[in-house]
Amino acid sequence: MKLRLGLQARFLLAMAVVLAVVVALLALLLHRQGQLHAETEALGNDTVHQMVEDYLHSRGHAVAEHLAVILANPLYYQDLEAIGRILRDNRRGDLIHYLLVFDREGRLVHDGTTEIDGYGWRMDDPLAAGAVAAEQTLSQSSPQVLEVSAPIRVGSERIGGVRVGLSIPVAYDYEQRNTERLGASMEELARRYREWLALMLLMLLAVALLAAMYVQRTLVHPIRKLAAAARRIEAGDYSVQGQGSTRTDELGELVRAFDRMSESVARHDRDVRRMAYTDALTGLTNRLAFRESLDHRLMALRGSDHQLALLFADIDDFKRVNDTLGHEAGDEALLQFSGRIRDAVEKYGGPDALLARFGGDEFVILVQEGDVRAAATRLAEALVAELRRPLDIQDRQVFLGASIGITLFPEDASSATALMKNGDIAMYQAKVAGKSGFRFYSRAMDHAVERRVHMEQELRGAWERGELSVVYQPLCRTSDGRVVGAEALLRWQHPMLGTIAPSVFIDVAEQSGLIEQIGPQVLLTACSEAVRWLPRADGERPFVSVNVSPRQLRRGDLPDMVARCLRETGLPASCLHLELTETSVISDELQASALLARLHSTGVKVWLDDFGTGFSGLSHLRRVPVDGVKIDRSFVADLQRDPDDLALTTAIIAMAHSLGITVVAEGVEKEVQYNLLVERGCDLVQGYWLSHPISAGEFAHLLAQGVR
Structure with missing residues (x-):
């Protein structure tokens, strides 16, 4: 059974979540406050202790240096009465544990008492040696006393010294009392802080309860009435009476809007049905x-x-x-x-x-x-x-x-x-x-569709199974008759169906999207094999041209893919030519121009394939950055018979050369075609008259022979 939460339950649940979050935050604040209290107390204790230490040293130095000045004459004249009076005047309070005056040999002269026990005796306590030997004010300490001693001089002559002993237990007792007062003040502050937090939590609970009651009365109850009326309309009962509301808030507007809606639902029912059967854009039947x-x-x-x-x-x-x-x-x-x-x-x-x-x-x-x-x-x-x-x-x-x-x-x-x-x-x-x-x-179309689906299934994984291979058709330069490069062509040898024409399976790959997986494999294979083709004696390296699918061009990552292949294979960018169909380039000139510009920056050359079969090819050569055009074989086939094809081919060559663009003719199958193209200045040619597509090894052998 599915649990149904109403608006009030959702509100209460939301409030409970808010309260839980607030309580958690308060608990976190209390925890942090406790940590802060402990840290502050420790810091305060350290500060008070340091202050007491500093006070003891400063007080001892002040008293010792003061006594060293005022005791100089009484000690010089051995005025014991004056020395005793001075010592008693400065030994007020419990902090000063003792005051001792000694001569230059370290014998006790006065200790501030009337009896002067030990008068004339050499001082032998643990701190005496350091005090007697000190030439300047010296601080020493034992577990009970912090002693500051200072030499007493008359002129430059040292005649004795004074030792001021400060009671460490008395100082620590003072420190303890101040620490306790500081802790009590901090605890009182923390108590008031906790009381304020508790009060805030109680106020929040009260506000939540009041809000729940208010929501129930002003929101939940009216909405439940609207829901009941909506269920009646849903059941087809359009006679629901208006709810009526004098409220001026949003809920009042909602109630009045619902009343207007319930009145117009029936009126618009026919219009809605009509709209359901009509196309919104064209107004035609849907x-x-x-x-x-x-x-x-x-x-x-x-x-x-x-x-x-x-x-x-x-x-x-x-x-x-x-x-x-x-x-x-x-x-x-x-x-x-x-x-x-x-x-x-x-x-x-x-x-x-x-x-x-x-x-x-x-x-x-x-x-x-x-x-x-x-x-x-x-x-x-x-x-x-x-x-x-x-x-x-x-x-x-x-x-x-x-x-x-x-x-x-x-x-x-x-x-x-x-x-x-x-x-x-x-x-x-x-x-x-x-x-x-x-x-x-026709019935045969069903079989054609089935064959196409079957071919698509067979094409998936054909590369991994080794059924697809790349062959190369040489391209010849007309100026000297040398083979300067080759076009990479894909072939499919199916184990059951035999050799499948590229015109058949390439279209299947393009329509199904498989070309996006096969295309990068062909490019990588062509680059890997072309990098092994040795340069000619004059240093000129043969190039390889690879066809690029319109789908690959539309993806936008073609420059990155090409750069990755060149990087992995080591093929120089100038030895790679990419062939793009004219229609794929001019279908989106802005994107194509940006991609071709990125390719040019790497040194890769770009040719327009099947040139002359698109929309208005010659006009696009000025706007799309390409290095070459391949005249479509349909023009080359009838060069010797059709004057129009010959004139158009001549115009393409002249126009391309005026723009600095290389012209390639494909489909050259007769010597007369080759001669006509040479006469008109066509730069490169390829076709069965020159060579059928051959393997990479055969093409490397052809290059090694230096065939013209």
């Missing part, structure tokens, strides 16, 4: 309402010859808008997309079409008019064309597009769940096929 409508329509169509089509439209690269321009720009893009989709549905979808936003950047359209396959095709073609047009967001043009998957009832499935699943699969296949297009669902 997932819940669409699913209910789809279930109703499928139920009505069962047993008839009518068909129905679902179109799943997902915006391509929408995350890039949120990441680069912010979520407000993302909302603006969604609003513009929803408006365009709504217009297309009204024009091509028919009167019974239903448009909904499923959340995020996914829209679903239901088409039920006439030949639904033809209608869905027309609508999909219109949507692809319409959504490909640029969006104007925050004074800039954004190109996105949409991928659309289409599924049919009852051809593909008969239930709403299966149709929605099929539409999602078809939309995913449209993205895989290159985005900005549409695909109809």
Whole structure:
């Protein structure tokens, strides 16, 4: 049974906790006060003792030096009566235990008594020798006496001395009395302190009890009444009478607000239901309402010859808008997309079409008019064309597009769940096929999805199992025909499936996020093997270029990872070239520029891969700090047949060279392609005509041969 704590119980519990904390603090204060009392008492005793010690020494020195002055003449003339009178006048109180006057031989002259016992006798007590021999004021002590002796002189001649004995027991008795008075005063002060603490604790308890009573009457009871009324409203009883309150505090405002709320709940019930079925941003039907409508329509169509089509439209690269321009720009893009989709549905979808936003950047359209396959095709073609047009967001043009998957009832499935699943699969296949297009669902897509999932599972751990390896495709310098470097390429040799094309498994790794684990391994392996490639006779070292995934670039830690690999392998930074795709760099120029600047500071070079296939590549070369561009193989393939490709390649080379950027052509498979690139000043080339990808050892052997 779950324990339920009401407001009053919580308040009392809170007060109890506060009181416990206060009591603990008071106990701590008392404990600390006791410690302070003991420390103060010890310090006071030490101080009093030191004061008594200082007083004894100062008093003894003062008396001895005073007597040494006033006894000079009486001692010189042996005036015993005057000496006795002086000694008796200075021996007042119990502190001075004895006063002794002696001559230069250490014989007693006077002791302040009338009998002068021992007159003329040499003093033989333990302190006598030191007093007789002292040329200046001397302090000595025994367990009972602190003695201060001073020589008596007439002029410069020493004629004797005086010994002043101060009683240590008398001084300690005085010290004890003062210590006891100090301790009594401190104990009285501590007692008053404890009484004040006890009084404060009692007052706190009283305040807590009064606060509990006040809370019960002014807060708990009214809130319990409100809770009872709220439970009735929860049960559907909207006829709850107003509580009414004349209070002017916050609780009175709460009661009156509750009254207003209970009156408006019924009135807003219909509006709330409507809101539950509408997307807040676009005003379109949401997932819940669409699913209910789809279930109703499928139920009505069962047993008839009518068909129905679902179109799943997902915006391509929408995350890039949120990441680069912010979520407000993302909302603006969604609003513009929803408006365009709504217009297309009204024009091509028919009167019974239903448009909904499923959340995020996914829209679903239901088409039920006439030949639904033809209608869905027309609508999909219109949507692809319409959504490909640029969006104007925050004074800039954004190109996105949409991928659309289409599924049919009852051809593909008969239930709403299966149709929605099929539409999602078809939309995913449209993205895989290159985005900005549409695909109809087919049974084969299920197998394709299963194969992709299976491939993802197999790819996990493939590096650890030794199935993944790195090969190197040489890069040749056109000016002298020498091999100056190589591009590191990843290969997968599966034990059951055989060799898997990089275009297949790299996409799986990118989509699943596994590339973030595999990419650093490839970079480390390439650096480790490249550091063993010997430099040429002229000292030029071969470089290795490594492809970097857009996911790795977006993480933001690429410079740190590269620096760590260079540090661990010892490869010079100038021998490492990183290849980034053009689209990954220009998708967020600010972040990319900052990362590339950090890479440049280490000496690493950066190339743009697949150059010419992005948005407006040449214009970005001025803003993104890169060292080289790799002309995409699609341009190189038709250099000798397509004048446009040749002209574009020539323009890229000229533009790059004007900016001081190296140009690399990939996919060179024919000698005529190589010659055309050499004529136009292309700096580096690679391709099957020069060499297929080879192992690190084979590439090292190729370098050792000095192949041109």
